[in-house]
Amino acid sequence: MGLAKYVVRRIIYMIPLVIGISIVSFFVMYAAGDPIQIATMGNPSITEAQRQFLRNYYGLNDPIPVQYLRWLDHFIHGDFGMSLYGGKPVNQIIGSLFWETSKLQLFSIILAFIIAIPAGVYSAVKQRSVTDYSVTSVSIFGISMPVFWFGIVLILIFSYHLGLLPSAGAHGAPSLWPVFGIRDPFLDELAHLILPATVLIFAGLAWHVRLLRAGMLEVLRQDYIMAARASGISERKILYKYALKNAITPLITLLGLEIGLMIGGAPVTEFVFSWPGLGRAYVTAVSKLDFPLIMGITMIITIMVLIANLITDLAYAWIDPKVRLE
């Protein structure tokens, strides 16, 4: 029955949330001041008449609520307006950035998850062993490590010192393609991906491992695990089938939030590695106060986070028979 219905209902439920977030972001920004004034501050040759022309062009003379409604109308029709710089439509700018950000984020999230499972399980099973202590200490290091600083350290070592990996961008020009002597665009992309992905994986992994370890420790002391053991079920099956499914549910719930955190954390990583994604564009847009672009990226990321949450909830319902999709 209800899966399609549930998804539709959840999407409907997201609408007020999306609108609420857009209202807050919009009013906070536009109430702050005149973007044209700020944008042209550094340009002494511009005249007041030209400014006025620009204001009219961007509709900035209307009251803020009117501006917001116009923005909302365009947003509903999938149009984020024009960037204040370069005269390009926001949609066009976001399009390519979106792909680069998704590539980096998805790659890292999936890899972090895959690595976290054996690490968390093993660390919980061998509680207080050398491996456990190293896994837990590495994970607390990962949680405490400022992401951007870790990126800087990696760049210093692998790019500047060893000269192995590129420190910036997502692609090299064809002339720069040779990676370990092989000329290949795919290898080139991969080489660009390694450092920023390592930073993201390390940060995500730390949280996942901690959560999974705690979950496993809790689950392993449950009666049903002892019952499986008392029935002669093999240890591997107990761990990876019976215990893991129970221990992973809180992880999945948190994964939704974490995906949000990771996507939200994109600005820093992308800034450090000059990654041509939404995050770096966001930082630039904020420093230039390019309001339409800021709004566009904010909304795209909000929607990505909400969809991630929805997928998480679906996964949760799929795992736990007691959860009904309501």
Added chain:
Amino acid sequence: MNILEVEKLKTYFFTEAGVVKALDDISFSIPKGSTLGLVGESGSGKTVTAQSVLRIVPKPGKIVGGSIFFEGEDLLPKKEGEMRKFRGKKISLIFQDPTSSLNPLFTIGEQLGDIVVQHMKLKKSEAKEWVIKTLKLAKLPDPENAIHSYPHQFSGGMKQRICIARALLLSPKLLFADEPTTNLDVTIQAQIIALLKDLQRDLGMTLVMITHDMGIVADMCKWVVVLYAGNVMEIGPIDKIFEEPHPYTEALLKAIPRLDQTKELVFIPGNIPNLIDPPSGCKFHPRCQYAKEICKEKIPSLEDIGDGHFVSCHRWKELNNRG
């Protein structure tokens, strides 16, 4: 013939606060085909005994000494892989709380089927038939549908029937039932007890009833082992134990629960002693109404007083006029 012989078994828990001697040198044996009651308050070591026999003592617990002979074979030196062939197949355990002992995220068919597959190397479809057959044995209604259901879809009594079926899947020779009725409604309790009695008789298993309820013991068991604070206090046939009990057993007998009471007993004055730093001499002496100076100073030994009756008490003979 004894199916199980436990000798000088020691199981300790190495906690941060210190070493908890959950089983401190216990010995007893179980005649084949009989029903034995393993009796004591909570914390006396009943559950740990069953866990030790199956070698599934949870961390930080460890069996530190003694031997456990099952059909003449010592289980303790066995490798983990060999031991696994005994668990669920020759020796089974029914847990106290059916709700927590069933995995909430897997169907009944999946959980029980895996056990059959593990031991019998059957195909999934054959295992399914096997599970349905065993569920019928445990008198679970509509087993064909039950195997596709999750634990939370059953009542407590039904869940316990499922757990009983799980323990019986491979017709074990020895079955431990760890307070199987404690968490159930009073009316359901009687049904489960009756079921266990029938199954024990029909399948010819050896049944160990772990309980603090002397009423159940009187109803079901031929033999009784009384544990207190990790020590065996008394072993004997049921009639002897009711006739001339150890002072601790006597206290337990006085505390046969009323119908409305499903929780632990609180009638014996005082608490189970701290097992990290247990009392000197006889561990029961601080709560014993007959305790004298010697009970504080000397650890009593388990003495054979005839008719298969063993008692660990300095004053038993005197109290029962056996000079």
Added chain:
Amino acid sequence: MADTSKNKESGFSMKRGVSQWAVTWRRFKKHKSGMFGLGMIIALLVIAALHNYIAPYPPRPLPGSFTPLYEGEAGMPPSLKHPFGTTVMGTDVFSEVIHASVYTVYVTFLATVITMLLTIVVGLTAGYLGRHVDEVLMRITEVFLVFPSTLLILVFARIYQLKVSEPFWYIGGISIPVGLTIIIFIVSIFSWAGNARIVRGEVLRLKETEYIQASKSLGASSRWIMLRHILPNVLPQVIVLATLTMASAVLVEAWVSFLGFGDPNTITWGRLLQESFNDLSTTWWAEIFPGLVLFLTVLAFNLVGDGLSDAINPRLRE
């Protein structure tokens, strides 16, 4: 089993009396990494208090000034004279890190106080009053949780920096950086939601315990129960959350500054990292050392948080 009786004793205490805290402290003392973290935090406090005596060079005369401070010594690698080296601008990295520790302490303290106040108020009222209050508060919390807060923090920080007219407030001879204070408020406003949810859960659990039910049936007022019974019992949890909040506050301020949206009038660790980022290939020490100190500080708070939560819930360690 053997330790159930012990759990019953400790789990059922009415209030965490003095002895309970003493027990927690004793357990914490055994936690080596927790004690190590505590030691580092104390060191940070001492450094911040004595920064003018410890730092070999004075802070920059004008926070915004970019004039080389120690002429002829720009871009020097670490040496005895400049343990962390000097920047391209000719500032002594070691001294600047030491001076900036004051702001780290300020950020940690203020952000945690604000965040935890919001956490306690929302968590307690939602959990205890329940019904419609809970419904409304939890909806708001949810919105804050899905908010792309990291993004909005940047916009807020950027926009409100434009509004700052005076760089410092002078209160009783102490200068308080306005821009930094604004950032602290922004960060705090986006940090309480997750915490509040945890506290609410804890309150819901406590509400069902027998002694709360008992004092309710004896006619105790809601406020009395909340302040006398619930608050002391959620306090351990709140303290753990507070330590973790300290760690994240330091981190968030650092990356806001690193991205260039910090207080332009205040030299914080994040600001130091931002200033030298473009000279990474030459003066790497100007990035490595401030970052290392930042990392160690966050680590210290996280270690203490871990140690405390282990000391409060020993069950998780066993």
